[in-house]
Amino acid sequence: MRRLRHAKIVATLGPASSDLATIRALFDAGADVFRLNFSHGTHTQHQERLELIRRVERETGRPIGVLLDLQGPKLRVGSFAAGPIHLEAGAAFRLDLDPAPGDERRVSLPHPEIFAALKPDTDLLIDDGKIRLRVEACGTDFAATHVIAGGVLSERKGVNVPDVLLPISALTEKDRRDLDFGLTLGVDWVALSFVQRPEDMQELRDIVQGRAGVMAKLEKPAAIESLAAVVALCDAVMVAIAGQIMQVACSTAFTVGDDPR
Secondary structure, three states, X not given: OOXXXXXXXXXXXXXXXXXXXXXXXXXHHOOOEEEEEOOOOXXXXXXXXXXXXXXXXXXXXXXXXXXXXXXXXXXXOOOEOOOOEEEOOOOEEEEEOOOOOEOOOEEEOOOHHHHHHOOOOOEEEEOOOOEEEEEEXXXXXXXXXXXXXXXXXXXXXXXXXXXXXXXXXXXXXXXXXXXXXXXXXXXXXXXXXXXXXXXXXXXXXXXXXXXXXXXXXEOOHHHHHOHHHHHXXXXXXXXXXXXXXXXXXXXXXXXXXXXXX
16 A cells, blocks of 8 residues: 655654544544644644554554654743733733732743743743744843733743743653653654754654654744754654744755755
């Protein structure tokens, strides 16, 4: 059952798609690689999914790729005293290290590494970019911002600082445990989240030591600035951003790679 196409299809497995029948149906429908998202689920659940994938592989006689997608650093706001808040465009909003529950005026951001890297006019994206804040003033323990794009904000939503190089490793302690577990199981690919610099990919390669292919997830403009060097250390790239940066990423990746397919 050779598939005569250059493009490959990656299917992410989750709670609704982790039984043998569904995995086989996804494979029959054209999935070439199954992604195990280690942002969710337990080691036991991922092991069960991988064993089912290998069973389908044996029954069909066709290799199936398994991709371990590492979670990466998770930067999140704290809690709110009275539940979700609504931020209006133009309103002032403060982020700080105070662990007290927040309100419409402020919230905790328990990540001093973010404050250490911020500067005025930096944008912060919260909840997958639904909320956009612009920094007016900042220090080692706070950022005074105003709301560019508002909306409802609930506790523990993720924070992204796309235009800042943060002084943190792309590999967390959780990632290292997940990586060791996945390599023991025999995954075929490992995707690294939060890549900012070539050194992030080199660190991953040093750990993997050829036991799986390594993939960079291009999510940060900082990675684009060193894209040729990042791609040179990868076996593949995953473009997880949109717009002009995505076009630059794809163009550069294809230029330095051996085969754009």
